[in-house]
Amino acid sequence: MKTIKDIAKLAGVSVATVSKVINGYPDIGAETRQKVMEIIVQEDYQPNAIAKSLSGKQSHSIGLFINYNPTPGLHQAFFQGVISGLEKTLGLCGYDFVLFADLRWREQGNFLQKCRTRQVDGAVFMGINKEEPGLTEVLESDLPAVFIDGDQIGKRSVCVVWNNYSGVRQAIEHFYNLGHRKIGMIKGYPNIKPTIERTEGFYQALRQFSLTCLPEWIVGDDYLEASGYQGMRQLLRLSSRPTAVFCQSDSIAVGALKAIEEAGLKCPDDLSIIGYDDLDLCKYIKPRLTTVRQDTVLMGKTAAKALIRLINNPDSEPTKSMVLPVELVVRDSCRKLYI
Amino acid sequence: MKTIKDIAKLAGVSVATVSKVINGYPDIGAETRQKVMEIIVQEDYQPNAIAKSLSGKQSHSIGLFINYNPTPGLHQAFFQGVISGLEKTLGLCGYDFVLFADLRWREQGNFLQKCRTRQVDGAVFMGINKEEPGLTEVLESDLPAVFIDGDQIGKRSVCVVWNNYSGVRQAIEHFYNLGHRKIGMIKGYPNIKPTIERTEGFYQALRQFSLTCLPEWIVGDDYLEASGYQGMRQLLRLSSRPTAVFCQSDSIAVGALKAIEEAGLKCPDDLSIIGYDDLDLCKYIKPRLTTVRQDTVLMGKTAAKALIRLINNPDSEPTKSMVLPVELVVRDSCRKLYI
């Protein structure tokens, strides 16, 4: 591997001069600059990023903490899209990622330590629980950080979230426009952000459309298929049942569809269903599932931009939270109701 | 951030002594060691990985090149599982990953440069095409590398692949045991490894079971749903058609199922289908799809182990290629044929 010394020797100048040429310092003569550049190109020289990090302050790398077994409510395909979005935007700016795998951070939650030790310029957290120990240190530090779909706010950290309220409202509005007035809901795992917000959003939307809803129309306590199945069975047993059911995840909706079929009923003829997440399978099951899509790539790109802003403006007050729009994808699981 | 100097000062020894304590050198007295360790714990000191990399040879990081738009034949969920497997095994050994996002490697294909510049101890390539420029440099270098589902072989590099032959054989055997003797195939995108091997495996398996197959029973030229749909329509138009069709991907199978249904036929009653990949949706479509599962997490773990071996035994002859078993997952898309 060629070093800056080799280049300096070949160009007949000092290493300082080479460094200045590379970093665009003004106090270098035109011919010298020219000469050095030629050698750099000719030798295919690239500065050692490690040495650069140690010497300078910037490492041009971003720490990535991913919990692949997150709190329920995050689906599988989630990470892929976000990473891809992060990569596109941060890659353009010359950043690489340090994906922290070393298990020590999981056991001890020493996120900040890991970041310092690898000297990353910023960090992205995905699927990291709010209560995770070690997170406060990050929030109190001056490390630029962004939390994906989180609600942490710190000195130099922001979070990027989806607008759950809007997602639910669009779903309810769709039901409403189709003539549905009796709307139920199968909820996900309690006490976590998506559940809380989607539930709250549900009530808000009902109010907006002046609808009421019987307490027994709200069931469910997990994001999994099984919970959707159980929830729908409960609903079907009711004497006065809703004509449309909003499911807080697609998995729930899949379970619900199973229960509907098992009861000898048909979706959307007997019951309209909307899911949440827009998993791949929504297009393939029958009926094709109407659902709320969250743009994961956009999430990644937005997070990246926020992070770059935090890194480049060390003393600006950070925007605390960025809310992304979501979109209802209409397919075949809802029918028009003629009242 | 605490440095080794701080610790040395606090302990009243030289930095060399602290370094030796940390790295377990023998020429340190028991009391000194004890004292230094106490201070390290008390101060929660962790050595700077960057400085360590620059000084020593090992950086305890692994380069990761991921092409999210790979040649057709790799499905979405693929990467997630492999990364998770890599993470588990390499994380245990104290490695972190450097995920190369900086677009310069894509445009110029300078994989090796990127690795040298970040001083990674090894590299993993996923979805990287065999013809990619810059790959030869890697293969000729002494950089430990492993190619996921590839067929590159280099000085210090191995590849980890799935046994396509076995996968197809299991599928055909399943058909055979159910009584099928007329078996067709819908192929994927031509001239890439999975297609070549699955096609070859198909003929091998037919020979093994002494079956013959009309040329017009082999159709298809892409891994996508649309291709499966078209392929199946072709097959259904034949006067003498197969009773079972092996699809080289699940997407193909989904398209095929659509064509079957559209023709007023039913799977598995009129036609048995087997897919390949075990996508999530196989469990949710109707009929639930019998398919070949490739264990992505196992792939990641195996790759990790191979890489660690390459790193730790710099002069051992590397095993050139590691073949992983695959497994037929039997669901509802094949029927027993009474002859």
Place this chain on the structure above:
DNA sequence: CCAGTTTACTAAACCGTTTTAGTAAGTGTT
């Protein structure tokens, strides 16, 4: 023509480690 300024460069310190070579004190041998 000389003091002051500008230009274009370099030497050397520094970043936080590891590692080699060196050394002083203690131990054992004769």
Place this chain on the structure above:
DNA sequence: AACACTTACTAAAACGGTTTAGTAAACTGG
């Protein structure tokens, strides 16, 4: 008591860059 050996430590160079302070040479103005 003189010698070699061992033990337990340290100074300093090295890794490959950046950056500060300094310095000759060239240029400027009065």
